[in-house]
Amino acid sequence: MQEKALLATSPKPEEDKEAPTKPSDLKETETTTTTVKVEWKASTDNVEVTGYNVYADGKLAETVKGDVLTAELKDLKAGTEYTIEVEAFDAAGNKSEKASVKATTKEEQKPDPKPEEDKEAPTKPSDLKVTDKTDTTVKIEWKASKDNVGVTGYEIFVNGKSIGTVKDDVLTAEIAKLTPKTEYTIEVVAYDAAGNKSAAASVKATTKEGKTPETPTTPEVKPGTVQTGDATPFAVPFMMMFIAVAMFAGVSVIRVKKRK
Secondary structure, rough: OOOOOOOOOOOOOOOOOOOOOOOEEEEEEOOOOOOOEEEEEEEOOOOEEEEEEEEEEEEEEEEEOOOOOEEEEEOOOOOHHHEEEEEEEEEOOOOOOOEEEEEEOOOOOOOOOOOOOOOOOOOEEEEEEEEEEOOOOOOEEEEEOOOOOOOEEEEEEOOOOOEEEEOOEEEEEEEOOOOOOOEEEEEEEEOOOOOOOOOOOEEEEEEEOOOOOOOOOOOOOOOOOOOOOOOOOOOHHHHHHHHHHHHHHHOEEEEEEEOO
């Protein structure tokens, strides 16, 4: 009778059921508006730590190898607090307890707010008065307006119609191309760079008697006909000639003088 051989089998090694230790000293090291960097100290295991899982608010965000002790979490929301957790695991799939730390991403930088819009109007020009007149011209002067930012200039109206502007340092004007022996309402309005306008200062003026033109004339000013600066002896004849030519061509003139 042939003997049957008994097959001997080696016992299997015991299955690894021991989890790694919990990672220690987990901390945030750097944040931006969309990322958080963390680091920790290594876990230990009876066999070997294979890697680490990193979570953000309970969701797996990153997995690193066992010899890597840092992680960067990306695509986060700005100005948001997150709970960051790290767990160690081994080759058998055992997982440690989770180490936990809170980290808040930085706020997005908002552009500097625009300076508040200037809505404050200049004060009304004061002491508007007539200083001289002829049959076709009226000279006026006034005292300066004030503004929270700065007066840019003055607009001059004749009978409600704007005929031109002068700069902020000009406080006199001569209005030409008027009709003899006619009463006019002359107004001066201050304005600033934001376009705010003051209340109008007003004065009435009646031109002297003279030859009435065959066709009615309307005081008006064209761009480039407002002159500033003190007149010199040389400039006076030139200005007189300029006025005569302008009147002949149907163009009104405002002559202005700077404040001293």
